[in-house]
Amino acid sequence: MSEFSTAAPYRVRQAPARAHYDHETAHAILDEGLVAHIAFVTETGPVAIPMFYVRDGQRVLIHASRKSRLMRSLIEGAPLCLTVTLVDGLVMARSAFHHSMNFRSVTVHGSATPLAGEEKVAALALFVERVQAGRSADVRAANAQELKATEVLAIPLVDVAAKVRSGGPLDDEEDLSLAVWAGVVPITSVYGTPIDA
Amino acid sequence: MSEFSTAAPYRVRQAPARAHYDHETAHAILDEGLVAHIAFVTETGPVAIPMFYVRDGQRVLIHASRKSRLMRSLIEGAPLCLTVTLVDGLVMARSAFHHSMNFRSVTVHGSATPLAGEEKVAALALFVERVQAGRSADVRAANAQELKATEVLAIPLVDVAAKVRSGGPLDDEEDLSLAVWAGVVPITSVYGTPIDA
Numbered sequence: 001m002s003e004f005s006t007a008a009p010y011r012v013r014q015a016p017a018r019a020h021y022d023h024e025t026a027h028a029i030l031d032e033g034l035v036a037h038i039a040f041v042t043e044t045g046p047v048a049i050p051m052f053y054v055r056d057g058q059r060v061l062i063h064a065s066r067k068s069r070l071m072r073s074l075i076e077g078a079p080l081c082l083t084v085t086l087v088d089g090l091v092m093a094r095s096a097f098h099h100s101m102n103f104r105s106v107t108v109h110g111s112a113t114p115l116a117g118e119e120k121v122a123a124l125a126l127f128v129e130r131v132q133a134g135r136s137a138d139v140r141a142a143n144a145q146e147l148k149a150t151e152v153l154a155i156p157l158v159d160v161a162a163k164v165r166s167g168g169p170l171d172d173e174e175d176l177s178l179a180v181w182a183g184v185v186p187i188t189s190v191y192g193t194p195i196d197a
Numbered sequence: 198m199s200e201f202s203t204a205a206p207y208r209v210r211q212a213p214a215r216a217h218y219d220h221e222t223a224h225a226i227l228d229e230g231l232v233a234h235i236a237f238v239t240e241t242g243p244v245a246i247p248m249f250y251v252r253d254g255q256r257v258l259i260h261a262s263r264k265s266r267l268m269r270s271l272i273e274g275a276p277l278c279l280t281v282t283l284v285d286g287l288v289m290a291r292s293a294f295h296h297s298m299n300f301r302s303v304t305v306h307g308s309a310t311p312l313a314g315e316e317k318v319a320a321l322a323l324f325v326e327r328v329q330a331g332r333s334a335d336v337r338a339a340n341a342q343e344l345k346a347t348e349v350l351a352i353p354l355v356d357v358a359a360k361v362r363s364g365g366p367l368d369d370e371e372d373l374s375l376a377v378w379a380g381v382v383p384i385t386s387v388y389g390t391p392i393d394a
Contacts, residue, residue, distance in 0.1 A: 180332075183392050
């Protein structure tokens with residue numbers, strides 16, 4: 001099983017038993033998520049911005065207007081942290097303290113590199129393929145003006161840590177007899193009936 | 198309609214027509230979300246950490262182990278950005294460029310203040326109430342050791358901006374006759390059948 005060579009400062013410190021550094025776990029979470037939160041630092045402090053993204057092998061691609069502050073910062077090499085979180089359930093314990101949440105998350109530290117030319121064109125197709133396989137061949141591809149207006153950045157999957165919590169509540173032995181329901185309320189994200197334009 | 202007095206650097210710049218600064222819009226999004234991503238800056242750069250949270254009037258409460266790096270940084274007054282994002286649908290356009298996502302997000306800039314004493318105890322009950330109304334009276338409340346191990350921080354809702362995209366694709370006039378399906382695929386988060394512990 002291949003593992004990310006996550007540098008020491010980026011290894012999971014809180015509940016390290018829930019950390020996973022193998023490619024498979026991180027890739028599966030990244031492939032299921034639709035939105036990443038990207039943290040970067042501006043003149044006025046840290047910002048977390050939600051972004052659509054797609055995984056392409058050992059990198060994550062994001063795209064946005066070339067005029068956006070995020071894109072301008074990242075192109076200049078600003079360090080970033082990209083986090084994808086999937087919520088799987090509410091964990092209801094018999095004590096307030098042991099309430100928790102089932103989740104799967106991936107955190108990527110690094111910086112981004114802009115793509116150009118054919119690589120940029122191919123990357124843009126991947127965003128369309130992410131929402132529907134085969135769709136990039138059917139829609140009108142970006143024209144010169146749209147290509148110019150859009151930046152596509154690649155973030156390498158090097159410093160990567162996944163964290164997963166699953167299963168029921170971990171109540172203290174002496175609380176097990178309390179007369180309160182305990183268990184997990186699953187949460188899933190579902191697609192509804194498509195609405196024609 | 199009350200509005201947040203969001204400072205200039207924190208006003209929405211990308212697609213400002215989608216920005217909302219009224220209390221009602223931001224509160225509704227914060228009340229629907231379960232996980233916030235909190236960006237803060239560490240020695241090794243920015244980090245975005247997913248956190249359960251609850252809104253309490255004009256503030257957002259978070260809690261975690263007092264030993265966590267996030268809590269230690271925030272207690273020292275580190276500037277933060279808290280973002281909550283709800284994904285409502287995939288927007289499928291006739292051109293690759295006009296593909297989009299329907300979403301509702303809230304971004305809060307500021308810093309956090311630790312709660313203590315009765316205020317901390319009351320805040321902890323709100324986290325339990327958030328997952329099930331009335332539950333805080335039924336579960337075992339935190340004991341002295343658990344209280345000590347947990348930090349509860351309040352983040353005031355002052356610099357707050359919501360951003361909302363809804364509706365169908367905004368295709369170019371000349372693309373409307375293309376033979377490709379266009380519309381919105383709704384996405385919702387649903388609770389499943391509870392699983393007994």
